[in-house]
Amino acid sequence: MTINYSDRIPNNVDLGSNRTLQRALEHWQPEFLKWWEELGPKDFQVADVYLRTATSVDAKGWATYGYVRMPEYRWGIFLNERDPNRRIGFGDNFGQEVWQQVPGEYRATLRRLIVTQGDTEPASVEQQRMLGHTAPSLYDLRNLFQVNVEEGRHLWAMVYLLHAYFGRDGREEAEELLERHSGDADKPRILGTFNEPIRDWLSFFMFTYFTDRDGKFQLKSLAESSFDPLARTCQFMLTEEAHHMFVGDTGINRVVRRTLEVMHELNTDDPQVIRNAGAIDLPTVQRYLNFWFTSSLDLFGSETSSNAASYFANGLKGRPDEAQYEDHIAVEQAYTLELPDGSGGTKSEQIPMRNAMNEVTRSSYVRDCEIGVKRWNRVIEKAGHSFRLALPSTRFRRSIGNWAGVPTTPEGVPMSAEQFAAHKQAWLPSESDQTFILSLMHGVHQPGKMAAWIAPPDRGINNNPVDYEYVKLH
Ligand SMILES: [Fe+2]
Ligand SMILES: [Fe+2]
Numbered sequence: 001m002t003i004n005y006s007d008r009i010p011n012n013v014d015l016g017s018n019r020t021l022q023r024a025l026e027h028w029q030p031e032f033l034k035w036w037e038e039l040g041p042k043d044f045q046v047a048d049v050y051l052r053t054a055t056s057v058d059a060k061g062w063a064t065y066g067y068v069r070m071p072e073y074r075w076g077i078f079l080n081e082r083d084p085n086r087r088i089g090f091g092d093n094f095g096q097e098v099w100q101q102v103p104g105e106y107r108a109t110l111r112r113l114i115v116t117q118g119d120t121e122p123a124s125v126e127q128q129r130m131l132g133h134t135a136p137s138l139y140d141l142r143n144l145f146q147v148n149v150e151e152g153r154h155l156w157a158m159v160y161l162l163h164a165y166f167g168r169d170g171r172e173e174a175e176e177l178l179e180r181h182s183g184d185a186d187k188p189r190i191l192g193t194f195n196e197p198i199r200d201w202l203s204f205f206m207f208t209y210f211t212d213r214d215g216k217f218q219l220k221s222l223a224e225s226s227f228d229p230l231a232r233t234c235q236f237m238l239t240e241e242a243h244h245m246f247v248g249d250t251g252i253n254r255v256v257r258r259t260l261e262v263m264h265e266l267n268t269d270d271p272q273v274i275r276n277a278g279a280i281d282l283p284t285v286q287r288y289l290n291f292w293f294t295s296s297l298d299l300f301g302s303e304t305s306s307n308a309a310s311y312f313a314n315g316l317k318g319r320p321d322e323a324q325y326e327d328h329i330a331v332e333q334a335y336t337l338e339l340p341d342g343s344g345g346t347k348s349e350q351i352p353m354r355n356a357m358n359e360v361t362r363s364s365y366v367r368d369c370e371i372g373v374k375r376w377n378r379v380i381e382k383a384g385h386s387f388r389l390a391l392p393s394t395r396f397r398r399s400i401g402n403w404a405g406v407p408t409t410p411e412g413v414p415m416s417a418e419q420f421a422a423h424k425q426a427w428l429p430s431e432s433d434q435t436f437i438l439s440l441m442h443g444v445h446q447p448g449k450m451a452a453w454i455a456p457p458d459r460g461i462n463n464n465p466v467d468y469e470y471v472k473l474h
Contacts, residue, residue, distance in 0.1 A: 010076030035178045048472040077160040080235040088226040090328040091315040098228040118158030123194035126182035134441035136451035142470035206292035209248025214299045224318030257455040260383040278452040298400040300362040309354035
């Protein structure tokens with residue numbers, strides 16, 4: 001499974017043995033590069049960036065470090081090794097052999113799932129393209145670019161599947177993945193969250209913590225798929241994805257640490273005094289968290305979903321970590337939802353488990369999100385403050401599903417629209433919060449130097465010191 005780097009497209013799928021496929025992808029490659037130059041990180045294309053590149057999918061080779069100019073990054077096609085004994089792990093075909101080709105009856109659905117996943121990858125690169133200018137350090141700048149090139153590679157992963165298994169339709173979809181653009185009025189990206197530009201680094205850290213984690217859970221569901229090439233693709237993507245969430249987790253941690261330092265130095269928790277000192281007060285961190293967590297919750301779809309039920313029944317998309325469940329058929333179980341009753345209260349409703357798969361996945365996601373919040377709170381607690389960050393309820397500020405448009409407190413208690421409007425400023429980033437955060441965003445591009453609103457990281461990348469020259473600007 002060593003990656004062949006002598007091919008124009010690095011790969012571990014023996015691309016050279018399929019000339020037609022190889023030529024089709026070599027045709028797509030310059031289109032991808034053109035997209036990268038136009039809509040990838042703005043103004044840093046000639047910088048030498050200390051990047052990680054995979055040279056094989058095993059533990060030894062998947063993380064090789066060195067300086068690369070981003071347009072010369074070796075984007076390629078890497079799948080986990082095939083397990084010849086792998087069986088379908090859930091749904092109506094449980095226990096049967098997994099598929100190496102796409103069954104005709106699931107072709108359109110699988111293509112849609114792959115395109116929807118694929119669309120988010122370049123979308124996030126587009127959303128983040130202006131952030132390089134305001135990076136709080138070279139270390140952070142490098143991490144941004146690492147995330148960006150890997151999202152580019154995830155697009156490659158999905159495009160490979162489209163080209164290799166979906167014929168002409170797949171090739172057309174691959175082209176369209178470069179034609180839709182984040183925030184474009186005529187051809188926007190498929191999912192709402194991926195059309196919002198990310199203008200500041202607090203949002204970037206929230207995005208990599210919360211929205212990349214949605215990506216993790218989507219990939220975990222697809223990694224269970226009976227369509228084996230899709231499963232193996234997603235398994236390898238998850239190894240790379242972990243770093244993106246690390247960037248968010250440690251980024252928020254460092255923001256909080258710096259704020260606590262300022263609170264200690266000035267002996268205050270007055271948000272305005274903390275802001276005047278150039279740090280981000282904790283209530284503002286909470287408001288950004290509320291915004292990004294809730295917009296990521298919507299990405300899982302409606303609580304009740306007949307699509308999700310048929311994905312599960314047909315073995316296309318499973319539950320994350322399907323092996324942890326006892327019953328992989330899930331026809332006899334029910335799931336209890338707490339829904340708005342339409343008159344300001346809530347009611348319980350039981351639905352068949354298969355129809356609740358979105359909610360099952362969303363709940364696992366929420367539990368995963370809690371881990372970082374606990375860690376950040378330990379830092380605050382250790383510093384002797386009573387403030388605590390918290391995930392809002394999954395009912396709060398929803399745009400999709402049963403709670404869409406139902407005003408609630410962050411704890412999920414339904415309230416009137418007037419009451420909500422009166423509290424909104426305290427719960428979600430206001431225009432003045434955004435203006436303040438943007439006012440802090442100035443690029444710090446000297447090795448080892450940090451912007452005043454963020455603490456340095458505990459350690460550098462690949463055992464290098466924090467003041468390593470992670471990006472050589474020219
Ligand atoms: Fe990704
Ligand atoms: Fe990611």
